Amino acid sequence: MRRAATAAALSLTLAVPLSAPLPASAATGGVPGAPGIGDVYFPDYGNGGYDVKHYSLKLDYQPGTDRLEGRAALLATATQTLSRFNLDFLLDVREVKVNGRAAAFARTGAHELEITPARDLPRFLPFVVEVAYAGVPSSVEVPGIVRPWIKRADGALALGEPEVAWWWYPSNDHPADKATFDVTVTVPEGKQVISNGVLASRRTARGTTTFRYVMDKPMATYLAMLYIGDIEVHRTRSSTGLPVTTAYDVTLGPRMEFAKASVERTPEVIAWESSVFGRYPFSSMGGSVVNENVGFALETQSHPVYDSVFFETGPDISVVVHENAHQWFGDSVALKQWRDIWLNEGFATYAEWLxxxxxxxGTAAELANALYDEIPADHPRFWVRVPGDPSPEFLFYASVYWRGGMTLQALREEVGDQDFFAILRAWARIKQHGNGSTAEFVSLSEKISGKQLDALFQTWLYTPGKPASPPGAVPSTAARKGLPASYESHKRFHELLHGPA
Structure with missing residues (x-):
C-alpha cells in the first residue's frame, strides 16, 4: 500500500463537496474487505480492502454531559473491488454515505462498523465515506481494555495505545494504514482544545469556540489525541521557525513548575535529536501535561502527552527526550505489526541513554550494562519476555524498553559508532512517514555495516534468557565505583511507565 497522501487525493478531499457522488464504475464482482488488517497480535484490529489517505473530523463537544457529536469524512482508495468494508468504531451511528450515496451499516463484533455501499467500489479508485455519529464516549466499555477516553470535570482526554480511536472517530485502526488529518472541534467559549499538528484557525461566536488542527504528514490512528478543558496554553516558535504549543492542566499545583521546566525544553531536545537522527519530520512540536493519573506518557504525533506524575518530585527531562525520540521512531517510522514494538520503545529508551x-x-554503554548487571539471570519475567516477540499481554513490559535498548547498544559495539549512527539516520530517512519491520531494520544494518548480524539480533531480541555477555564494552558494575549519575532517574522513569522489572 502507498502511505503518503498524494496531492491529487488531498485536492479531492478539499475541493469536492462530500455530498456529491464521485464518478461511478460499471465494475462488478466485488468481495467484502477483511474485518482485520492482518496483525498477528490483534487480528481484528484495522480492516482490509482499502487504504485511508485522509481523515476530516468535525466534532461538537459538551463538557458537562460528555456528549460528542461528530461527522467524519474518510478519503480512501480501494485495494480490491469492494462490496462491503469495515471501520473500527464504538459510538452510535446515525447515517453513512459512500460517494454521496446512502449506505447500509450494521454493528458486528466488539468494535466493527460494517458498511455496504450502494454499489461496488472499484479497485484502485478513491472513494469517500461519511459517518454521522454521536454518543457519550466515557460510557462505552470494551471488556479487557482500559477505557482511553477520560471524562474530566472540565472536559475530556482521548489518549491510549494501541486502542483509542474507536471512542471518538471511525477509522482503519492500525499503524499499517497511516493518513493525514484535519480535526475541527467546537466547544463552549472559554474551553481550550489541543490536538495534533498546526492550529490552522480558531474562531469564537455565539458562546462557542471552534478550533481547527491540521496534521499534514501521515499519522497512525492511535497517535491522534484530543485534550479539552481548562488549560494554560503557550504558543511560541522554535529557533527553526516551527510553531511550538505547550499546554498544562491548570490544576497541576506544585507540579506545574517542574512540568514547565521540562516540557518547555522541547525545542532544545528536538534540536539535539535532529543532530543525531536527522531532520525533524513534522511541521510543529510541543506537549501537554495532564493531571489525570493515566500512569504514562504517550508520543502522540508532534505533540506528546505527559502524566503529571513524571513531575511530582522535580523536572524530568528523560521523559521529554523519550517521547520526542518517538517522533522519528514510532511516529514518522511506524510499525507494520504490533509485535515489532521494540522498534518504538527500544529506540526511544536508547535516546535517553544518548x-x-x-x-x-553516564554513557549509553554504562547505562545498558548497569541494567544488565542489576537484573538477575533468574528473574521470573524480564529475561524470559523477549522484546522481539513480547506477546500482546506484555506489549509494554520492561524488557521491550530496556532489552530493546541493550540490543541497540550491542549493535553499536559490533559495528562501531560511524556505522551505528549512519544506520539510525538512514532508518529514519528511508522509512520517513511510512512503516518498518524488524527484518527490514536488520537488513539495513547489515547493508550499511557490511556485517552479518543475524546472531546478534537473535540473541538480544528473540532468545529467552540472559545473554552471556553485557551489551556494552565497559567493565561491569561490580568492577566500577558506583552507577552513572543518570541511572536512578532513568530507572524511576521506566518504573513509572510499567512498574518494576
Missing part, C-alpha cells in the same frame, strides 16, 4: 552520554551523566 542524552545522558551527551550530558556527561
Amino acid at each position: 542524552w545522558s552520554e551527551k550530558e556527561g551523566t
Whole structure:
C-alpha cells in the first residue's frame, strides 16, 4: 500500500463537496474487505480492502454531559473491488454515505462498523465515506481494555495505545494504514482544545469556540489525541521557525513548575535529536501535561502527552527526550505489526541513554550494562519476555524498553559508532512517514555495516534468557565505583511507565 497522501487525493478531499457522488464504475464482482488488517497480535484490529489517505473530523463537544457529536469524512482508495468494508468504531451511528450515496451499516463484533455501499467500489479508485455519529464516549466499555477516553470535570482526554480511536472517530485502526488529518472541534467559549499538528484557525461566536488542527504528514490512528478543558496554553516558535504549543492542566499545583521546566525544553531536545537522527519530520512540536493519573506518557504525533506524575518530585527531562525520540521512531517510522514494538520503545529508551552520554551523566554503554548487571539471570519475567516477540499481554513490559535498548547498544559495539549512527539516520530517512519491520531494520544494518548480524539480533531480541555477555564494552558494575549519575532517574522513569522489572 502507498502511505503518503498524494496531492491529487488531498485536492479531492478539499475541493469536492462530500455530498456529491464521485464518478461511478460499471465494475462488478466485488468481495467484502477483511474485518482485520492482518496483525498477528490483534487480528481484528484495522480492516482490509482499502487504504485511508485522509481523515476530516468535525466534532461538537459538551463538557458537562460528555456528549460528542461528530461527522467524519474518510478519503480512501480501494485495494480490491469492494462490496462491503469495515471501520473500527464504538459510538452510535446515525447515517453513512459512500460517494454521496446512502449506505447500509450494521454493528458486528466488539468494535466493527460494517458498511455496504450502494454499489461496488472499484479497485484502485478513491472513494469517500461519511459517518454521522454521536454518543457519550466515557460510557462505552470494551471488556479487557482500559477505557482511553477520560471524562474530566472540565472536559475530556482521548489518549491510549494501541486502542483509542474507536471512542471518538471511525477509522482503519492500525499503524499499517497511516493518513493525514484535519480535526475541527467546537466547544463552549472559554474551553481550550489541543490536538495534533498546526492550529490552522480558531474562531469564537455565539458562546462557542471552534478550533481547527491540521496534521499534514501521515499519522497512525492511535497517535491522534484530543485534550479539552481548562488549560494554560503557550504558543511560541522554535529557533527553526516551527510553531511550538505547550499546554498544562491548570490544576497541576506544585507540579506545574517542574512540568514547565521540562516540557518547555522541547525545542532544545528536538534540536539535539535532529543532530543525531536527522531532520525533524513534522511541521510543529510541543506537549501537554495532564493531571489525570493515566500512569504514562504517550508520543502522540508532534505533540506528546505527559502524566503529571513524571513531575511530582522535580523536572524530568528523560521523559521529554523519550517521547520526542518517538517522533522519528514510532511516529514518522511506524510499525507494520504490533509485535515489532521494540522498534518504538527500544529506540526511544536508547535516546535517553544518548542524552545522558551527551550530558556527561553516564554513557549509553554504562547505562545498558548497569541494567544488565542489576537484573538477575533468574528473574521470573524480564529475561524470559523477549522484546522481539513480547506477546500482546506484555506489549509494554520492561524488557521491550530496556532489552530493546541493550540490543541497540550491542549493535553499536559490533559495528562501531560511524556505522551505528549512519544506520539510525538512514532508518529514519528511508522509512520517513511510512512503516518498518524488524527484518527490514536488520537488513539495513547489515547493508550499511557490511556485517552479518543475524546472531546478534537473535540473541538480544528473540532468545529467552540472559545473554552471556553485557551489551556494552565497559567493565561491569561490580568492577566500577558506583552507577552513572543518570541511572536512578532513568530507572524511576521506566518504573513509572510499567512498574518494576
